Amino acid sequence: MSIMEPSQGFFASIWRFLYFLPFFIGLLVLGIVKGALLCPFICLIMTIGNSAIILGLWPAHVIWTYYCILRTKQLGPILKIVLCIGISLILVVWPPIGVLSSILAGLGYGFLAPIIATFEAVGEGKTNMFFHCFWDGTWDTVKGSFTVVRDLKDVAFNSYFSLMDDLRLQDPPNGEPHELRLLYVLVAIIVGVIGIIIDLPMITLIALFKSPYMLFKGWKRLFQDLIGREGPFLETACVPFAGLAIILWPAAVIGAVAASSISSLFVGGYAAVVTYQESSIQKGLAYVVASLSIFDEYSNDVLDMPAGSYFPRPRYRKQELLHSGTLSRPTSFNREKQEGKKPLHKTMSFKNKVLEYKPIKLLGLLLIECKRHGEALIAEGVITAKDIEETKSNKEGSRIIAIGLPAYCILQALLRSIKANSDGLLLSDQTELTLENKPKDTFFEWFLEPLLILKDQIKSVNLSEEEENYLCKLVLLVGDPKRVGDIDVGMILQNERRQAEIGAFARRLQGITKSISRSPTFKRRFDDLVKALSEELEKKIGGSLSSNGSRSTQRSISGFGRLFSQKSFGRKTSNKGVNDQGEVHP
Known part of the structure; x- marks a missing residue:
C-alpha cells in the first residue's frame, strides 16, 4: 500500500x-x-x-x-x-x-x-x-x-x-x-448610514454567536483528516499547511469574525445603492433587514449548519433579477445535498479539488479549443498569414484571431450545450458547468451567467442550419467588416429582424470574449497560441511569415479557402474563391 x-x-x-x-x-x-x-x-x-x-x-x-x-x-x-x-x-x-x-x-x-x-x-x-x-x-x-x-x-x-x-x-x-440624481444621492447616503448603524452590530453578533461552532467543528475535522491522512492531509504538498492550520485555527476564527465585522460596513452601505437604483427609501430599508437574513443563510451554508434563517427577508427589488454586487446565497451546497446532483469535481484528491475548474483551468481549455479550431481554419484558408502577422504586431487591422477565434470556440460550446439539452455549459471534456455546481469565484459570476443567458436566447429562437452557419461566420469574421460583408446574407436570411437578432448574438458574444481576453494570464497564453498557429501555417504551406513575403503566402493558401464551410461551420456551401488578400468569398 x-x-x-x-x-x-x-x-x-x-x-x-x-x-x-x-x-x-x-x-x-x-x-x-x-x-x-x-x-x-x-x-x-x-x-x-x-x-x-x-x-x-x-x-x-x-x-x-x-x-x-x-x-x-x-x-x-x-x-x-x-x-x-x-x-x-x-x-x-x-x-x-x-x-x-x-x-x-x-x-x-x-x-x-x-x-x-x-x-x-x-x-x-x-x-x-x-x-x-x-x-x-x-x-x-x-x-x-x-x-x-x-x-x-x-x-x-x-x-x-x-x-x-x-x-x-x-x-x-x-x-x-x-447621470447622478442629486436628490436621490442625498437620500441614498442617509439610508446607507442607517444600514451601517444596524448591520454592523447585528452581523458582528451573528459572527460571534457562530464562532465557537466554527472553532470546534474545524478542529474536529482537521484532526480526523490528520489521523486518517484524508482531506488536506492526503496530498503531501498540502500537509505542512494543513498542519499549520490546526495550530492557527483559532486565529482563523478570530479573523473570520473580524472580516465579518468589516464586511458589514459594505453590506450595510449597499443600502445606499439599492435606494438609488430603486428610487425608493422603502426598498433601501427593506434591504437593511433582508441583508441580515442573507448573511445568516450564507454563514449557515459555509459552516454546514441547518439552512434558513429566523430573520425576515422582505423584497427589496421591484423586479426579481440578479443585480451584480449584491450579497447572494451560495445555493450549490444545499442543492447538491438535497437533489443528489453530481458535483463538478470528480476526483478525491484535495489538490485536484482546489485546482479543478478554476478560471485558469477554463482559460486553458478555451485556448486548447482555439488551437484546434485555428489549425483547421488555417488548413481551409479562413485564417490567413495576414491575420497572424497583424495579431503578432498588435495591429487593429485584424481581430479575427484575437477576438473572433476565441468567440467562435465559445459559440461552439454554446451550440454543443444546446444540442445536448444541457442546463449549463458543456465543456470540451464533457463536464457540465452550471450555476448550481460552479466554483464560488468572481470570474464565474462575471462570465458564466451571461454566457448561459446568451445560450438560452439562442436556443429560444431555434436557429436553422443555415442561420447557425451564418452566426458562426459572423462571430469569427466580425473583426474584418469587408470579409463579413462578402457573405451572401440574402441567400441565408430573408427576414431582416432575424438577421438583426443573429447580429446581436454575435456582438454580445464578442463583447463577453473581449472581457475574458483582459484577464491577467490570457495575453501571455494567447501569445503562445499565436506562435503555435504561425508555426502550423508555416508547416502547412512551407513558406515564410515575414511581412515581405506575406502576399505570396496568401496566394499559396488560396486553394484551401474552397474548403471554407463544411468542417468548420457544419455544412457545405458554394464558394466563389479567395482573392490575393486571402479574403474569402462564399
Missing part, C-alpha cells in the same frame, strides 16, 4: 502518521532552507519589475484616465466631475500600494513556492525523488517571478487601455448617458 493512500483502522493510522512524521520534518526543513535562500532574490525581481511597470506607466494612466472620463458619451457632466474627484484618490494611492504589494507578494511567493514544490517532489508517481527534492522550486520559482511581472505588464499596458478605450468610444445605452 502506498504511503499516499488513506489508512484503515485507528492503530494503523497512528503508525502511518508516526512513520510519515520524520519524512515530513525533513522535507519541511529542506523547503524552508530553499525558501530562505530564494526569497530575497525573488522579492528583488518582483519588486523591481512590478515597481518599474507601476511607476513608469503611472503618468500615462493618470492622463488617459481623466481623458477617457471627460470624453466618454456614457456619462453626464455631473457624474464626470464626481468620478474625476473620486478617481484622484485611487490614482494617488495606487503607486505606493502597488509597490508595497509587490514586496509582500515577492516575499510570500519566494518563500512558500519552494516549500510547496519540495513536498510535491515526493508525490505519488514521481521518479528520482531525491534529485527533485533539491531542484524543484528553485528555477521554476525564478521563472514564475518573471511570469508575474509579465502578467502585470499585460494588464497595465493592454487590458487597462483597452478597458478605458471602451469607456471612451462606446455610445450610451438607450441613447441616454448615465
Whole structure:
C-alpha cells in the first residue's frame, strides 16, 4: 500500500502518521532552507519589475484616465466631475500600494513556492525523488517571478487601455448617458448610514454567536483528516499547511469574525445603492433587514449548519433579477445535498479539488479549443498569414484571431450545450458547468451567467442550419467588416429582424470574449497560441511569415479557402474563391 493512500483502522493510522512524521520534518526543513535562500532574490525581481511597470506607466494612466472620463458619451457632466474627484484618490494611492504589494507578494511567493514544490517532489508517481527534492522550486520559482511581472505588464499596458478605450468610444445605452440624481444621492447616503448603524452590530453578533461552532467543528475535522491522512492531509504538498492550520485555527476564527465585522460596513452601505437604483427609501430599508437574513443563510451554508434563517427577508427589488454586487446565497451546497446532483469535481484528491475548474483551468481549455479550431481554419484558408502577422504586431487591422477565434470556440460550446439539452455549459471534456455546481469565484459570476443567458436566447429562437452557419461566420469574421460583408446574407436570411437578432448574438458574444481576453494570464497564453498557429501555417504551406513575403503566402493558401464551410461551420456551401488578400468569398 502506498504511503499516499488513506489508512484503515485507528492503530494503523497512528503508525502511518508516526512513520510519515520524520519524512515530513525533513522535507519541511529542506523547503524552508530553499525558501530562505530564494526569497530575497525573488522579492528583488518582483519588486523591481512590478515597481518599474507601476511607476513608469503611472503618468500615462493618470492622463488617459481623466481623458477617457471627460470624453466618454456614457456619462453626464455631473457624474464626470464626481468620478474625476473620486478617481484622484485611487490614482494617488495606487503607486505606493502597488509597490508595497509587490514586496509582500515577492516575499510570500519566494518563500512558500519552494516549500510547496519540495513536498510535491515526493508525490505519488514521481521518479528520482531525491534529485527533485533539491531542484524543484528553485528555477521554476525564478521563472514564475518573471511570469508575474509579465502578467502585470499585460494588464497595465493592454487590458487597462483597452478597458478605458471602451469607456471612451462606446455610445450610451438607450441613447441616454448615465447621470447622478442629486436628490436621490442625498437620500441614498442617509439610508446607507442607517444600514451601517444596524448591520454592523447585528452581523458582528451573528459572527460571534457562530464562532465557537466554527472553532470546534474545524478542529474536529482537521484532526480526523490528520489521523486518517484524508482531506488536506492526503496530498503531501498540502500537509505542512494543513498542519499549520490546526495550530492557527483559532486565529482563523478570530479573523473570520473580524472580516465579518468589516464586511458589514459594505453590506450595510449597499443600502445606499439599492435606494438609488430603486428610487425608493422603502426598498433601501427593506434591504437593511433582508441583508441580515442573507448573511445568516450564507454563514449557515459555509459552516454546514441547518439552512434558513429566523430573520425576515422582505423584497427589496421591484423586479426579481440578479443585480451584480449584491450579497447572494451560495445555493450549490444545499442543492447538491438535497437533489443528489453530481458535483463538478470528480476526483478525491484535495489538490485536484482546489485546482479543478478554476478560471485558469477554463482559460486553458478555451485556448486548447482555439488551437484546434485555428489549425483547421488555417488548413481551409479562413485564417490567413495576414491575420497572424497583424495579431503578432498588435495591429487593429485584424481581430479575427484575437477576438473572433476565441468567440467562435465559445459559440461552439454554446451550440454543443444546446444540442445536448444541457442546463449549463458543456465543456470540451464533457463536464457540465452550471450555476448550481460552479466554483464560488468572481470570474464565474462575471462570465458564466451571461454566457448561459446568451445560450438560452439562442436556443429560444431555434436557429436553422443555415442561420447557425451564418452566426458562426459572423462571430469569427466580425473583426474584418469587408470579409463579413462578402457573405451572401440574402441567400441565408430573408427576414431582416432575424438577421438583426443573429447580429446581436454575435456582438454580445464578442463583447463577453473581449472581457475574458483582459484577464491577467490570457495575453501571455494567447501569445503562445499565436506562435503555435504561425508555426502550423508555416508547416502547412512551407513558406515564410515575414511581412515581405506575406502576399505570396496568401496566394499559396488560396486553394484551401474552397474548403471554407463544411468542417468548420457544419455544412457545405458554394464558394466563389479567395482573392490575393486571402479574403474569402462564399
